[in-house]
Amino acid sequence: MTTSVLSLTKRGSYFEASRAPRYSLVFALPLLLAYEGLAAVLSGPGHDSQVRNGADVLMKDVFIAVAGRHGPLIFMAAVIGISIWFVSRDLRRSGQGLRPAILGGMFAESIALATIFGFVIGTITVKLLGSLHVLAITSTLPEPLTHLGWTTRLMLSLGAGLYEELLFRVLLVSALAAGARAAFGWGTRGAGAFASLVGAVVFSAFHYIGPYGDPFQLQSFAFRALSGVAFSALYLLRGFGITAWTHALYDAFLLL
Numbered sequence: 001m002t003t004s005v006l007s008l009t010k011r012g013s014y015f016e017a018s019r020a021p022r023y024s025l026v027f028a029l030p031l032l033l034a035y036e037g038l039a040a041v042l043s044g045p046g047h048d049s050q051v052r053n054g055a056d057v058l059m060k061d062v063f064i065a066v067a068g069r070h071g072p073l074i075f076m077a078a079v080i081g082i083s084i085w086f087v088s089r090d091l092r093r094s095g096q097g098l099r100p101a102i103l104g105g106m107f108a109e110s111i112a113l114a115t116i117f118g119f120v121i122g123t124i125t126v127k128l129l130g131s132l133h134v135l136a137i138t139s140t141l142p143e144p145l146t147h148l149g150w151t152t153r154l155m156l157s158l159g160a161g162l163y164e165e166l167l168f169r170v171l172l173v174s175a176l177a178a179g180a181r182a183a184f185g186w187g188t189r190g191a192g193a194f195a196s197l198v199g200a201v202v203f204s205a206f207h208y209i210g211p212y213g214d215p216f217q218l219q220s221f222a223f224r225a226l227s228g229v230a231f232s233a234l235y236l237l238r239g240f241g242i243t244a245w246t247h248a249l250y251d252a253f254l255l256l
Contacts, residue, residue, distance in 0.1 A: 015238075018105065018106050018239065019239035020239075024241035026241075027103055027241035031158050035056075035163075038151060038155035039052060039159075041151075051152055051156070053155075053164070054210060055159070055168070055206075056163040059163065060072045063078075106242055109242060110242050111249060113234070113242070113246040125226055156255070158252070160248060161244045161250075165244045165247055169231060169243060170235075172199045172203075174195070176191075176199055177194070180195060200225045203228035204227075234246060
């Protein structure tokens with residue numbers, strides 16, 4: 001009895017702490033550093049200098065439109081500054097530091113989730129559409145990018161985990177949920193379900209836009225929409241950090 005109670009207490013402490021900003025945002029920091037570092041290296045001569053994650057380009061373009069060539073720098077400063085503020089506030093409120101064991105557990109959890117996501121979502125898509133062809137549509141890398149080297153593919157995978165989750169989950173889903181509560185007077189669950197579904201459709205459609213977008217196929221659209229629902233649910237349950245890493249590792253496993 002005592003062992004069971006202690007086990008539940010420790011498990012509950014891990015799940016609660018790993019969703020907190022002090023862990024979630026610090027856990028996502030290596031994704032930001034690795035993506036931006038690879039992007040900087042690959043922007044040199046002889047590399048795929050024009051290739052970036054679409055969500056990254058979209059958000060930075062907004063800042064470029066407002067602040068000109070300094071837009072990307074202002075964007076990065078805003079992301080880092082806001083993250084530091086959230087982490088600092090959470091550290092003060094909790095009165096606790098960061099425990100490496102929890103960060104290690106978050107990484108192990110992300111690997112496990114990334115491993116099962118493709119199979120589970122692919123199986124559900126097959127059940128809905130009745131086509132085994134969909135099982136081959138697991139890579140989110142558009143066909144025009146299949147010639148790229150593994151470092152560029154890795155960079156795109158990391159960017160997808162970081163910036164697509166920031167854009168489509170943190171910003172879009174949160175905005176849709178707030179709008180639904182204000183416009184329709186829905187509760188948290190109803191607004192969250194609405195935002196997750198609409199956000200998933202937008203997330204899937206995003207992969208068919210632009211010069212590197214895929215040609216539209218119902219199977220791949222459904223697969224990505226279901227992925228969007230899964231990532232939205234994961235974001236609501238486990239927070240930004242684990243969701244971003246799960247998405248990045250999921251893409252990396254497939255693309256590499």
